[in-house]
Each structure stands twice: as C-alpha cells, then as structure tokens.
Amino acid sequence: MRTSRHRSALLAAATTAALALALTACGGEGTGTQSAGPADNSSAPAAAGSSQDAGATKDTSKDTTAAKTTGNGSGTADSTGGDAAASAPACTTEDVAISAARQDGPPYTHLVLTAKNTSGHSCTIKGFPKIQFLESHKEDVPAVAKSKPAAPVVLEAGAPAYALVKLSDGGTDEENEPVSAFALWLEGGDGMATVNAPGEGGIAVDPAVWATGYWTHELRNGADEF
Numbered sequence: 001m002r003t004s005r006h007r008s009a010l011l012a013a014a015t016t017a018a019l020a021l022a023l024t025a026c027g028g029e030g031t032g033t034q035s036a037g038p039a040d041n042s043s044a045p046a047a048a049g050s051s052q053d054a055g056a057t058k059d060t061s062k063d064t065t066a067a068k069t070t071g072n073g074s075g076t077a078d079s080t081g082g083d084a085a086a087s088a089p090a091c092t093t094e095d096v097a098i099s100a101a102r103q104d105g106p107p108y109t110h111l112v113l114t115a116k117n118t119s120g121h122s123c124t125i126k127g128f129p130k131i132q133f134l135e136s137h138k139e140d141v142p143a144v145a146k147s148k149p150a151a152p153v154v155l156e157a158g159a160p161a162y163a164l165v166k167l168s169d170g171g172t173d174e175e176n177e178p179v180s181a182f183a184l185w186l187e188g189g190d191g192m193a194t195v196n197a198p199g200e201g202g203i204a205v206d207p208a209v210w211a212t213g214y215w216t217h218e219l220r221n222g223a224d225e226f
Contacts, residue, residue: 088121088122088123088124088154089123089124090123090124090125090126090186090187090188090189091115091117091119091123091124091125091126091155091186091189092123092186092189092190092191093184093185093186093189093190093191093192093193094119094190094191095117095118095119095123095189096115096116096117096118096119096123096125096155096161096186097115097116097118098113098114098115098116098129098184098193098195099113099114099116099195099196100112100113100114100165100195100196100197100198101114101198102198102199102203103164107170107171108167108170108203109166109167109168109169109170110164110165110166110167111164111165111167111197111198111203112162112163112164112165112219113129113162113163113164113165113184113195114160114161114162115129115155115160115161115162115163115186115215116158116159116160117155117156117157117158117159117160118158119157120157121157122154122155122156122157123154123155124152124153124154124155124188125153125155125161125186125215126152126153126186126187126188126189126215127143127187127188127214127215128143128147128148128163128187128212128213128214128215129141129163129165129184129185129186129212129215130184130185130186130187131165131182131183131184131212132182132183132184133177133179133182133205133207133210134177134179134205134207136177137207141165141210141211141212142210142211142212143211143212143213143214144211144212144213144214144224144226146223146226147164147213147214147216147220147223147224147226148214149214149215149216149217153215153216153217159217161215161216161217162215162216162217162218162219163212163213163214163215163216164212164213164219164221164224164226165210165211165212165213166209166210166211166212166226167203167204167205167206167210168204168205168206168209168210169206169209173206175206175207175208176204176205176206177204177205177206177207178201178202178203178204179197179202179203179204179205180196180197180202181194181195181196181197181202182194182195182197183195211226213226
C-alpha cells in the first residue's frame with residue numbers, strides 16, 4: 001500500500017515536472033516569435049517609407065524634368081533671338097547715317113567713319129566700307145584683313161559701327177590729292193552715300209598707301225593700326 005502511494009506520488013511529481021518543462025519550452029518559443037515579430041513589423045514600415053521616398057524622388061525628377069524643359073524653352077527663345085539678330089538684313093545706305101571725322105592727333109593721316117543705324121530696326125553692317133575717294137581712281141580703297149571682326153556686326157536701332165581709314169603717310173607729298181567729299185557703298189546693301197570730308201580744307205589722300213578697316217562695334221586701335 002505504501003509502495004503504491006509512493007509510486008503515485010513520484011508519478012505525480014514527474015508529471016508536474018514534465019508539464020513545467022513543457023510550459024517553459026512553449027514560453028521560450030513565444031518570446032522568440034515576439035522578438036521576431038516586432039523586427040519584421042518595424043522593417044515593414046521602413047520599406048513602406050522607402051517606397052514613399054522613391055515616389056517622392058520620382059516626382060522630384062518629373063519636376064526637374066519639367067524645369068529643364070522650361071529652361072530649354074527659354075534657351076531656345078534666347079537662341080532664336082540670337083539667330084534672328086544674326087540673320088538681320090544687310091544695312092543699306094538708307095538705314096544708316098555715315099559721317100567722317102579726323103582721328104585725333106597730327107598729322108591726321110586717318111579718318112574715323114561712323115555709321116549709325118537710323119532705320120528703327122536691326123540690320124547687319126557687313127564687311128568694310130567700299131570707298132572711292134577720287135574720280136581719277138575708281139578702284140575701291142583696299143581693306144586690311146587683320147581688322148576683320150570674328151562675328152557679324154549687327155546694329156540695333158540707334159547703334160553705331162566704326163571703321164578706320166588710312167589717308168596717307170602724312171606730311172606734304174605731291175602724290176596727295178585733296179578731297180572734300182567721297183562716295184561710299186555698303187557690302188550687301190543698296191545705294192551710294194556721299195560723305196563730306198571733315199574740315200574746311202577737306203582731306204589729302206594718297207592712292208599709293210590708302211586702306212580701310214572693317215566695320216566693328218568699337219574702334220579697335222590695336223587691330224586697326226595700319
């Protein structure tokens with residue numbers, strides 16, 4: 001009888017111990033799963049956040065693309081404006097008022113020609129002035145190549161262009177001939193202009209040495225020294 005009760009007590013204790021171990025084991029698995037669960041859950045919002053960020057980046061890219069398109073449009077407009085200016089019609093003698101002045105300093109061997117755009121619209125003054133000083137010499141005064149500008153000279157309304165013209169080597173020379181007015185043509189433009197020479201006595205020119213520079217926006221003494 002005692003043995004049977006003793007066995008029953010031992011069996012009950014063993015069962016209790018086994019049950020405790022089983023519960024402990026189950027609790028461990030539950031704890032691990034909970035740790036893994038929040039980690040997975042925390043990673044899921046992060047992924048969603050990444051998706052939103054990517055969407056924002058994509059939208060920004062679209063905005064950037066739109067901005068670039070707008071910028072290109074403006075650039076095209078600027079470029080078109082530049083092309084339009086570069087393709088302005090050739091200035092004619094009716095588009096510009098041409099005057100002549102002695103270059104500062106004796107012996108006044110050069111003239112400065114000024115062509116001011118009085119047409120009210122843009123025009124391109126091309127090449128160099130075609131000048132004939134003397135009835136006895138019908139050829140045009142030759143141009144000096146080093147004075148040629150790198151780009152077309154487009155004159156906005158009211159803007160001037162300049163050209164330097166060599167008359168002689170200075171001093172008294174029997175080859176020099178007096179000139180009170182001379183004829184001038186513009187390259188690519190119609191019509192002839194008669195330009196009055198400066199000074200009461202006019203100017204003295206030497207056909208052996210005369211030369212002219214190209215039209216430029218500014219009188220470039222460095223490039224036009226001849």
